[in-house]
Every structure is written in C-alpha cells, then in structure tokens.
Amino acid sequence: MKEKIDLIQALVELYRLTSVCLPKDVKQKIKEIREKETSILAKKVMESIEQNLEIAEKKNLPLCEDTGIPIFFIEIPKSFDQNEIKERILKATETATEKNFLRPNAVDSLTQKNSGTGVGKGIPTIYFEQKERTGIKFNLILKGGGSENIGRTYSLPNPELKAGRDLDGVRKCVLDAAVKAQGLGCPPTIVSLVVGGTKDVISFESKKQLLEKLGEKTEGKEKEVIEFEEKLLQEINSLGIGPMGLKGKNTVMGVKAKFLHRHPASFFVEVSFMCWADRRHSLIWKNGEAEYD
Amino acid sequence: MTETKVIKLHTPLKEQEIRKLNSGDLVELTGTIFLARDRVHKSLTEKIDEKFQAKLKNGVIYHCGPIAKKENGKWKILSAGPTTSTRMEEFEETMMEEYGIKAVIGKGGMKEKTLNALQNFGAVYLLAVGGTAALLAEKIVKVKNVFFLEEFGIPEALWEFEVKDFPLIVSMDSKGRSLHKEVLEESEKKLKEIA
Structure with a gap:
C-alpha cells in the first residue's frame, strides 16, 4: 500500500494499525494454539481471543484497552534530523490518543497525574539507529503494562535457583520467571531473553528482539541458541x-x-514477556510515501 | 465453537446463588458493574464512603481501565478488558466487608486473603479473558455514571456500566477453590521435576 501522505498522518495510521490489528504471524499462531488446546477453559479463552481480533478489526477499535507504552525503533539515514522526527512522533502520539487508538497511559510518577495526552517524560520510548538506507523505517511495538510488569532481571550465580554461570543457569532463570508470571501477563506470551554484562543493554535488546516475527530465522543465529530456544519453548509449555x-x-x-558479551564479573539475564496481543507493525516513509507492514 | 452450559447471573447478586457457583463454571452477567482499579480501591478503603456503600451493595467490581470517548455529551466505551487483579489484593476483603461486593471481575486471579474473604462473605472471582477488550466492550449497553474522573483520569476513574451477557469464567469460588492456586502449585511441582 503506497500513498502520498504527511509524516504525522502516516505515524497516526501506524498507531491505528498497531492498536487494531495483530501481525499475520501472530494471528496464525493464535489459530494453531486454539486448534491444539483440548480443555474447555483453554479452548474458551482461545476462541474469545480470536473473536476479539475479528471484532476489533471490523469495528476499527483497539483490540486491547491497554494500548501500552509505544516503543519506536527507528532506522534512519544520515540526512534526516532526529529531533524533527521525534517531534512528529510526539504530535502523532497526541493525535492517536485523541482519536482513541491509544489510551492516555502517561502518569507522572511524582504527582500521579495522568497527562491525558499519551505523551510524558520518557513516553513514548524512542530509539534511533543510523542506517545506510533510503527512507526511514519506523518499527513500533505497543507493549502492555501487564506483560511489562512480569519481566525480570537476574544476576548469576543465583544460589536460590541453583543457577550458575552457564546455559543451564540461564534456563533456570527463564523457567523461574515463567512460573512466577503464571497467568498475569496474558499468556500465551512471547519470551525474549537476552544475556549480557550491562542491565541497560540487555533490557533494550530484549525489547528490540520482540520485533522479530514468530518462526523467523534470524540470520547468523548460532545453532545452539536456536536449539536452546526450542528447548525452552517446550519446557515452559510443559509447566501447564x-x-x-x-x-x-x-x-x-x-x-x-x-x-x-559481558564483563568478567557480571552475568545478567533479562527475561521480557510480550502478551498474546503482540502488537507490532512498521512504516517505511520515503519521498512522502508510506508503506506499512 | 465449544458448547458448554452457561450460567446466567443478574445484579443485584444473591448470596445463595453465588455460593452455588463452582470454579470452572462459565457465566454471563447482566446488570450493573462498577469499574475500579488501583486508585479507586485505595481511596474507598482508606475512608469508607456511605454513598458508595449504598450503590455497591450486592454489586460487582470490575478491574478495568477503559478507552472511553465523549460523543454529544454522552460517554461511549470503545475498549474495556480486564487489568491484573493481584494489585488490588490488599483491598478486596474490605470491599466485600464494608461495601457488600459479591463478585470481582479481573484477570490473573487473586491470592489467599481474597480467597478467604470470598468464603467469609459469599462472593466469587470471575475471570474475563485478558486482552479481549473489543469483544467485552460490545457487551456494555450503557454508561450510567462516572466518578473521580478529574482526580484519577479515564483509565482509573470509577465507571458505572450496564452490561448484557458479559462473558466470564468462575476461577475462584466461595468454597475455597481457586484455579489459579491449583495451576501455580502444579507448575511449581513440575518445575522442581525439570529444573
């Protein structure tokens, strides 16, 4: 889909699309899971989820009332001014909130006052990465508060979990996080795990990793990491x-x-969760034309 | 579609009816529900409010922060799914004892203090499917009132809705059974085996 459009309008449309429709790969996975579940309650839950997706699209409404925190990962060529882009994102956030595609989710943590506009200090979250490319790519995630609240950071070794500084230690952290999360972050969730040496970097990378499609083969990913992911998927699901x-x-x-990589003294494990309402879409904006995915 | 027996409930709720419900039952609720989350719970339990004691008696609380729009002076609810209930764990017993709440709607379930209170006061916890906010908003037929809107903002105000056939699952009953507790215990047991 290509059309001549102002950037702010294009960003509002990206918000609408992300709030109303799930990406194809997630819809497909939800359908597969609904077919696999056998108990009355699990089936009922999955059926409600599918019905909800249909209603939201048909009526052009946010599929979940918690439209979360918008997180932008922007791939930007050298020639663009980042501050100008940021200003347009803030304006688009306000407009999308006025149009009710976003719930006003920015609460001042000192005064507890909701800004009412969807914009606040640190909200939305915006990351830029300079890239050799034509046009700007805006990757957007709407991350719900429930799934954000169940994310955890571990420091290894962790005697309580009997988790050492190896792959098995990392595995124990992820299983612990899944058991502690129970039904709170709206399962079936997506787990994004990053291991490294500084807390800010692993936290950032675990969010960014959520941009990867389900079942997508990431270029250059080590065979043992892929096997580890598959093993964890099976083990978490075996918890029932x-x-x-x-x-x-x-x-x-x-x-x-x-x-x-990590510092010799540090070994941090970040476990982020994304709810089943895995809302992510992207916009490529080039010569005043918008293309959405 | 799965065909299972669905129990119809109407507000004001009757304690003897609530006491008959079992965890795992599917329910459809018709009548008035009150939306309350973090700040409303804190406010109503810090200072008992007589006006709300009368309004909430034998009533239903829904842990939800909706997306609402004002059109020609009237509120319209666009999206209204449940929020995580455990944040209200500290307060729900008081809501049952002081305000006569008979059903709490939310997601994720609640803990021991609330489970005990459900037994003591003849109340029930009903799970709404998290994230199904467009589907649930369709079951809201009317916005009857909104309180604390200025103070707490749209997502945290106390909304009064009329709903029809609001689809729910009993996940904690007044007989001491909690599906959340059972799933937690089973998953912890399984974790011990594999970790």
Whole structure:
C-alpha cells in the first residue's frame, strides 16, 4: 500500500494499525494454539481471543484497552534530523490518543497525574539507529503494562535457583520467571531473553528482539541458541500454565534468545514477556510515501 | 465453537446463588458493574464512603481501565478488558466487608486473603479473558455514571456500566477453590521435576 501522505498522518495510521490489528504471524499462531488446546477453559479463552481480533478489526477499535507504552525503533539515514522526527512522533502520539487508538497511559510518577495526552517524560520510548538506507523505517511495538510488569532481571550465580554461570543457569532463570508470571501477563506470551554484562543493554535488546516475527530465522543465529530456544519453548509449555493461566498446553507462543558479551564479573539475564496481543507493525516513509507492514 | 452450559447471573447478586457457583463454571452477567482499579480501591478503603456503600451493595467490581470517548455529551466505551487483579489484593476483603461486593471481575486471579474473604462473605472471582477488550466492550449497553474522573483520569476513574451477557469464567469460588492456586502449585511441582 503506497500513498502520498504527511509524516504525522502516516505515524497516526501506524498507531491505528498497531492498536487494531495483530501481525499475520501472530494471528496464525493464535489459530494453531486454539486448534491444539483440548480443555474447555483453554479452548474458551482461545476462541474469545480470536473473536476479539475479528471484532476489533471490523469495528476499527483497539483490540486491547491497554494500548501500552509505544516503543519506536527507528532506522534512519544520515540526512534526516532526529529531533524533527521525534517531534512528529510526539504530535502523532497526541493525535492517536485523541482519536482513541491509544489510551492516555502517561502518569507522572511524582504527582500521579495522568497527562491525558499519551505523551510524558520518557513516553513514548524512542530509539534511533543510523542506517545506510533510503527512507526511514519506523518499527513500533505497543507493549502492555501487564506483560511489562512480569519481566525480570537476574544476576548469576543465583544460589536460590541453583543457577550458575552457564546455559543451564540461564534456563533456570527463564523457567523461574515463567512460573512466577503464571497467568498475569496474558499468556500465551512471547519470551525474549537476552544475556549480557550491562542491565541497560540487555533490557533494550530484549525489547528490540520482540520485533522479530514468530518462526523467523534470524540470520547468523548460532545453532545452539536456536536449539536452546526450542528447548525452552517446550519446557515452559510443559509447566501447564496455559492460556490466561487457566491450565493448558500453551503458555508461550515463542521464545527468542540472544547472547551478548559481558564483563568478567557480571552475568545478567533479562527475561521480557510480550502478551498474546503482540502488537507490532512498521512504516517505511520515503519521498512522502508510506508503506506499512 | 465449544458448547458448554452457561450460567446466567443478574445484579443485584444473591448470596445463595453465588455460593452455588463452582470454579470452572462459565457465566454471563447482566446488570450493573462498577469499574475500579488501583486508585479507586485505595481511596474507598482508606475512608469508607456511605454513598458508595449504598450503590455497591450486592454489586460487582470490575478491574478495568477503559478507552472511553465523549460523543454529544454522552460517554461511549470503545475498549474495556480486564487489568491484573493481584494489585488490588490488599483491598478486596474490605470491599466485600464494608461495601457488600459479591463478585470481582479481573484477570490473573487473586491470592489467599481474597480467597478467604470470598468464603467469609459469599462472593466469587470471575475471570474475563485478558486482552479481549473489543469483544467485552460490545457487551456494555450503557454508561450510567462516572466518578473521580478529574482526580484519577479515564483509565482509573470509577465507571458505572450496564452490561448484557458479559462473558466470564468462575476461577475462584466461595468454597475455597481457586484455579489459579491449583495451576501455580502444579507448575511449581513440575518445575522442581525439570529444573
């Protein structure tokens, strides 16, 4: 889909699309899970989820009332001014909030006052990365508060979990996080795991990793990491927590893992979760034309 | 579609009816519900409010922060799914004891204190499917009132809705059974085996 459009309008449309429609790969996975579940309650949950997706698209409404925190990962060529782009994003956030595609989710943590506009200090979250490319690519995630709240950071070794500084230690952290999360972050969730040496970097990378499609083969990913992801997917699902935590075969839709370098003294494990309402879409804006995915 | 027996409930709720419900039952609720989350719970339990004691008696609380739009002076609810209930764990017993709440709607379930209170006061916890906000908004037939809007903002105000056939699952009953507790215990047991 290509059309001549002002950037602010194009960003509002990106917000609408992301709030109303799930990406194809997630819809497909939800359908597969609905077919696999056998208990009355798990089936009921998955059926409600599918019905909800249809209603939201048909009526052009946010599929979940918690439109979360918008997180932008922007791939930008050298020739663009980042501050100008940022200003347009803030304006688009306000407009999308006025149009009710976003709920006003920015609360001042000192005064507890909701800004009412969807914009606040640190909200939306915007990351730029300079790239050799034509046109700007805006990758957007709407990350719900419930799934954000169940994310955890571990420091290894962790005697309580009997988790050492190796792959098995990392595995124990992820399983612990999944058991502690139970039905709270709206399972079946997506787990994004990053291991490394500084807390800010692994936290950032675990969010960015959520841009990867389910089942997507990431270029250059080590064979043992892919096997580790598959093993974790099976093991978390074997816990039986199930859709919305009411027992079932599917607690996670996918597991993504990434291993970075670390300081010899530090070994941090970041476990982020994304709810089944895995809202991510992208906009490529080039010569005043918009293309959405 | 799965065909299972669905129990119809109407507000004001009757304690003897609520006490008959079992965890795992599917329910459809018709009548009035009150939306309350973090700040409303804190406010109503810090200072008992007589006006709300009368309004909430034998009533239903829904843990939800909706997306609402004002059109020609009238509120319209666009999207209204449940929020995580455990944040209200500290307060729900008081809501049952002081305000006569008979059903709490949310997601994720609640803990021991609330489970005990459900037994003591003849109330029930009903799970709405998290994230199904467009589907649930279709079941809201009317916005009857909104309180604390200025103070708390749209997502945290106390909204009064009329709903029809609001689809829910009993996940904690007044007989001491909690599906959330069972799933937690089973998953912890399984974790011990594999970790």
